[in-house]
Amino acid sequence: MALAIAAEFHSKRWDAALTQSTDDARGFAPRRADGEGRLCDLVEAVAGGRDRAAFAELFGHFAPRLKAFVMRSGTNPAVAEELAQETMVAVWRKAATFDRRRAQASTWVFTIIRNKRIDLIRRETRARPDAEDLYETDHVKPDGEDSYLAGQQQQLLSDGIATLPAEQADMIRMAFYMDMRHSEIAEATKIPLGTVKSRIRLALGRLRDLVEEPEV
Amino acid sequence: MSGHIPPEEILLGYAVGALDAAPALAVETHLALRPGTWARIEMLEAVGGAMLDGIEPAPLSSDALDRALAGIERPVAAENPPAPPPAVDAETAALVPAPLRSLVGPSIHALPWRRCGRGIEEAKLGMRGQGGNARLLRIQPGVRVPRHTHRGTELTLVLGGAYRDGGQHFAVGDMQYADAGDDHAPQADPGEPCLCLIVLEAPIRLTGPFGRFLNPIVRF
Numbered sequence: 001m002a003l004a005i006a007a008e009f010h011s012k013r014w015d016a017a018l019t020q021s022t023d024d025a026r027g028f029a030p031r032r033a034d035g036e037g038r039l040c041d042l043v044e045a046v047a048g049g050r051d052r053a054a055f056a057e058l059f060g061h062f063a064p065r066l067k068a069f070v071m072r073s074g075t076n077p078a079v080a081e082e083l084a085q086e087t088m089v090a091v092w093r094k095a096a097t098f099d100r101r102r103a104q105a106s107t108w109v110f111t112i113i114r115n116k117r118i119d120l121i122r123r124e125t126r127a128r129p130d131a132e133d134l135y136e137t138d139h140v141k142p143d144g145e146d147s148y149l150a151g152q153q154q155q156l157l158s159d160g161i162a163t164l165p166a167e168q169a170d171m172i173r174m175a176f177y178m179d180m181r182h183s184e185i186a187e188a189t190k191i192p193l194g195t196v197k198s199r200i201r202l203a204l205g206r207l208r209d210l211v212e213e214p215e216v
Numbered sequence: 217m218s219g220h221i222p223p224e225e226i227l228l229g230y231a232v233g234a235l236d237a238a239p240a241l242a243v244e245t246h247l248a249l250r251p252g253t254w255a256r257i258e259m260l261e262a263v264g265g266a267m268l269d270g271i272e273p274a275p276l277s278s279d280a281l282d283r284a285l286a287g288i289e290r291p292v293a294a295e296n297p298p299a300p301p302p303a304v305d306a307e308t309a310a311l312v313p314a315p316l317r318s319l320v321g322p323s324i325h326a327l328p329w330r331r332c333g334r335g336i337e338e339a340k341l342g343m344r345g346q347g348g349n350a351r352l353l354r355i356q357p358g359v360r361v362p363r364h365t366h367r368g369t370e371l372t373l374v375l376g377g378a379y380r381d382g383g384q385h386f387a388v389g390d391m392q393y394a395d396a397g398d399d400h401a402p403q404a405d406p407g408e409p410c411l412c413l414i415v416l417e418a419p420i421r422l423t424g425p426f427g428r429f430l431n432p433i434v435r436f
Contacts, residue, residue, distance in 0.1 A: 029272070059280075059281055060281070062268075064273030064274050065269065065274075067273075067274040068272060068273055069271055081276060081277060084276075085280070085284055085287060088284050089284060089287040089288055092287075093288075093292065103262070103265070104262070105265075106265035106266065107262045107265030107266075108265070109268065110261060111261055111264075114264070117233050153262075154262050154266060158269065158270060161266055161270065162270070172267070175228055175232060175234075176232055176263065177271065179232055179234045180234065181229060182225050197225065204224060207259070207263055211259060
């Protein structure tokens with residue numbers, strides 16, 4: 001079964017990469033300025049009050065995005081929806097670990113689905129203990145400091161992504177949505193590896209400049 | 217000066233979950249020694265969050281919310297309590313950061329050390345077929361590793377002592393990244409032995425979340 005999925009995945013992956021790489025304007029919409037605060041409130045309502053209405057609203061926002069996010073890597077819609085479901089159930093269960101001073105709700109949900117994908121792979125390869133243990137941000141990140149990305153800085157990032165030049169945005173999209181390494185992006189797009197690397201470096205450098213305090 | 221941190225591509229791979237287990241372990245070990253690098257990863261995770269938020273949503277099946285609401289009612293399967301950290305001897309505790317301990321075991325001395333040159337020993341840590349293999353390399357003070365190149369990428373993380381390579385200096389927590397074709401001959405500093413974690417990435421690597429199901433078959 002896994003092999004059949006893998007074979008299908010491979011044939012679709014490059015097609016998806018190639019068609020989407022020409023899709024510059026669509027596929028990314030910067031967030032609304034007020035949206036993120038609302039999402040944080042909802043996660044806190046789930047954590048504090050086990051609030052099912054808040055969960056349903058979070059589901060309405062995130063589940064279709066999570067499904068789309070997983071589908072971008074060539075995964076079929078049914079499997080993608082299943083992973084979105086699992087991720088949302090994890091949002092319910094882990095809500096108490098959410099801390100808006102350290103990460104925005106979207107970032108927190110992004111790390112949950114990332115860990116789900118890693119677990120899925122590692123269950124098959126029996127690589128090592130669950131990603132949940134090792135990647136779990138709450139376990140390994142040093143405590144006690146507010147993330148420098150808290151608050152409106154993520155808004156800056158979101159706006160920054162929306163204004164990246166198309167050629168850089170393509171690369172970022174492939175790296176994040178499709179979980180592709182630089183060499184894989186180069187292979188898929190027939191763009192030289194050095195160019196891929198420099199575009200990604202430029203794009204991430206621009207984004208970092210938006211949110212980082214200048215080093216003293 | 218923040219020292220030598222993993223290159224952007226490795227940090228990005230870690231943040232999006234695209235790194236295989238062996239290089240991810242090297243990143244985690246680096247983070248244990250240099251928590252400052254978390255700021256880089258948090259920034260990349262925040263880009264991931266913004267990308268997730270900005271994606272065009274895909275329609276869900278009509279019963280999706282009902283299934284999720286049923287899912288949250290289901291009792292959580294009893295989880296095994298987390299394994300207690302393995303008891304290690306004092307030298308192992310001093311040299312081996314927590315993420316590496318389960319691979320190293322109770323004592324660094326009990327590993328299958330193998331001499332591979334004058335003043336150089338290595339101990340394999342396994343992880344073959346997981347996107348690379350991991351080993352410890354112990355270089356006696358002042359000893360130079362014979363000039364070599366690589367077929368794949370090589371991540372070197374300093375756990376003890378220090379070394380010099382091509383005019384650069386690498387101390388505890390520093391990570392050196394070498395690509396296929398880079399050739400070098402690092403030399404341990406005088407004074408104390410240099411202990412490094414080395415992860416050589418597999419020359420053949422299948423891609424993507426489901427492609428990587430095939431990795432155990434295509435061994436190297």
